[in-house]
Amino acid sequence: MRWPWHSAPVHDDPVHDDPVHDDPVHDDPGHADSVHDDLVTVKHATASVFVFCEFPPGWRLGLILHPIFGRLMIPGGHVEPSESQQQAALREVGEETGLSVRLIEAPGAAWPGGLGRIRVAQPWWIVEQPVPSDHHLASAHVHLDHLYVAVAESSAPVTEPAHPFGWYAAAELAGLHMFDDTRRLAAVLFAQIPRLARQAGG
Numbered sequence: 001m002r003w004p005w006h007s008a009p010v011h012d013d014p015v016h017d018d019p020v021h022d023d024p025v026h027d028d029p030g031h032a033d034s035v036h037d038d039l040v041t042v043k044h045a046t047a048s049v050f051v052f053c054e055f056p057p058g059w060r061l062g063l064i065l066h067p068i069f070g071r072l073m074i075p076g077g078h079v080e081p082s083e084s085q086q087q088a089a090l091r092e093v094g095e096e097t098g099l100s101v102r103l104i105e106a107p108g109a110a111w112p113g114g115l116g117r118i119r120v121a122q123p124w125w126i127v128e129q130p131v132p133s134d135h136h137l138a139s140a141h142v143h144l145d146h147l148y149v150a151v152a153e154s155s156a157p158v159t160e161p162a163h164p165f166g167w168y169a170a171a172e173l174a175g176l177h178m179f180d181d182t183r184r185l186a187a188v189l190f191a192q193i194p195r196l197a198r199q200a201g202g
Contacts, residue, residue, distance in 0.1 A: 041142055042139070042141040043143075043144045044078055044079075044136060044142070044143055044144065045078070045085060045088075045144050046076060046078050046079060046088075046145045046146065047076055047077070047085045047086075047088040047089035047148065048075065048076025048146070048147050048148070049075055049076060049093050049101070049149070050147070050148070050149045050150070050186060050189050051075065051099060051101055051152055052149070052151050052189070052193045053151065053154075055155065055167070058170075059170070060155075060168055061167070061169075061170075061173075061186050062074075062075070062099065062152065062166070062167055062168075063166060063168055063176070064097060064161075064163040064164065064165050065164040066163070067163060070177070071177050071179060072176050072177060073182065074182060075096040075163075076089070076092050076096075076145070077092040077095075078136055079146075084120045085146040085148075086121040086148075089121075089146070089148045089150070093150065095162050096161060096162050096163050097161045097163075098157025098158060098160055098161035098165070099152045099153075100152070100153045101150035101151060101152050102151055102153065103148050104149045104196050104197065105122045106122045106123060108122045121148070123146040123147050124147050124148065124149050124189075125146075125147040126145065126146050126147070128144055129142065129145055131143050151197050170186075170187065170190040173187060173190075
């Protein structure tokens with residue numbers, strides 16, 4: 001489970017704004033470690049998924065109830081060392097919702113044949129989210145969140161979900177206790193999901 005992503009202020013670059021870099025005293029190699037520690041921002045790759053399912057009345061978005069924040073959120077979490085972002089996205093959906101889904105890739109350039117490489121599914125957005133300490137790191141850091149879109153093969157889970165989970169219509173978004181960024185991006189996708197699912201073969 002990753003910390004939620006939402007709007008955060010853009011900070012100036014400390015490397016170019018910090019007067020310490022104009023001070024010849026700090027050119028001493030003995031100061032290198034302390035200066036380096038102050039300036040490096042640790043970034044962890046995460047993957048999150050907007051999961052949709054078609055019901056007789058129309059499309060709905062799947063949201064979990066976050067156990068810490070008490071808000072409705074899309075499923076997601078950290079990318080493990082042995083995973084790609086695509087693999088993490090599918091794993092997190094399975095663990096947190098119990099659903100079997102297929103990803104719908106964002107539009108991109110055609111992949112040439114014969115390259116002999118494993119291509120990782122392209123997310124729709126990649127965002128940087130500053131977060132406080134968590135069980136992955138004891139200090140503030142940044143989640144580099146890869147935001148995917150997926151369609152559930154069925155509205156019913158195939159395994160036991162780790163968190164409370166529900167399906168919500170576009171008309172319900174405004175009244176849900178969720179982060180506004182999630183709400184706004186979900187609204188963008190709701191307008192496109194019928195066409196996207198059809199083009200992807202759903």
